[in-house]
């Protein structure tokens with residue numbers, strides 16, 4: 001399961017020994033033609049599945065026209081996608097970049113510029129906002145920081161879903177609270193239903209900005225266009241990436257009018273950000289992300305969670321999530337990474353996150369038959385682990401008898 005020793009690639013990834021060479025809807029195919037059900041979507045990226053005809057055609061057409069011009073010139077595709085994002089969020093202006101970490105870096109800069117000297121941003125323990133120095137410093141996970149000190153100053157970290165801790169940590173230098181509506185990388189942690197509403201009230205009372213990191217939860221993943229909409233609040237800044245262009249690199253920051261007013265020409269920029277090829281994919285995604293599909297995501301997600309719960313699987317201690325962002329927490333007798341590898345062996349692609357949690361991020365194009373296939377495989381794999389455990393116990397008992 002290790003990367004080849006003779007690889008020319010940096011060993012920062014623990015890659016699994018499978019290469020997918022083709023994708024079609026909810027399925028992936030490896031070089032040997034083996035078919036896999038994709039319940040990971042490239043970590044919440046290929047939300048409309050692989051080779052979606054509408055997105056693929058849009059990209060093909062654009063590739064034949066023009067690839068890149070730079071942000072020195074007008075790019076009307078950016079206007080079109082920005083219009084969709086501002087319509088949906090009721091916010092005012094959009095900046096395009098290439099990834100989630102870049103979107104959060106930009107959000108941090110915009111908040112500080114707005115703060116006119118105030119610089120501290122409160123973030124949550126266990127949160128994940130990216131790997132570049134600003135976003136990394138915002139991501140309160142010691143394991144990510146180790147080896148990379150000193151961090152960027154200006155971040156205070158408090159327990160997630162703890163309102164008192166937020167109140168206690170505000171001081172005269174605080175400019176913003178930056179939060180994930182559901183902590184994705186920390187094990188699909190869903191906060192109390194009123195958490196974001198309370199954060200909004202704290203921000204209003206203290207003149208702070210509320211930055212919502214929707215990089216993983218945004219663009220339909222939870223069954224709403226943005227996950228914060230479940231709480232019926234209005235953020236000041238939203239950051240997006242992952243599913244925004246179904247696999248082409250794109251990130252975005254949506255800002256309120258007052259934040260946008262603080263940004264002047266030259267304050268921030270990106271060579272590739274808002275590239276026409278990525279933008280045409282984002283436009284196609286936005287055309288597919290209708291009320292009907294959002295409703296379908298909610299229904300499929302609810303069905304997936306309740307059907308996993310109904311299996312009453314031994315070894316599963318919790319099933320949680322929202323829409324098609326689901327975590328299955330396993331008990332300590334199984335290592336979730338081994339479990340995920342066994343699912344892969346059995347033709348189902350999933351991920352892991354946080355505390356021994358299997359992470360499911362299926363594409364929005366899945367159907368009941370594909371959910372049935374997933375549940376069947378899940379059951380089979382749980383059974384395999386259970387049988388292995390029974391065998392181990394039996395062999396220990398035999399050992400005891402022999403000893404006697």
Ligand SMILES: Cc1ncc(COP(=O)(O)O)c(C=O)c1O
Pocket residue numbers: 099100101102104128129130131180184185213214215216217241242
């Ligand atoms: C909530 C959140 N923010 C930011 C990021 C970083 O995004 P990227 O890997 O595109 O830089 C991620 C990636 O997993 C994420 O889940």
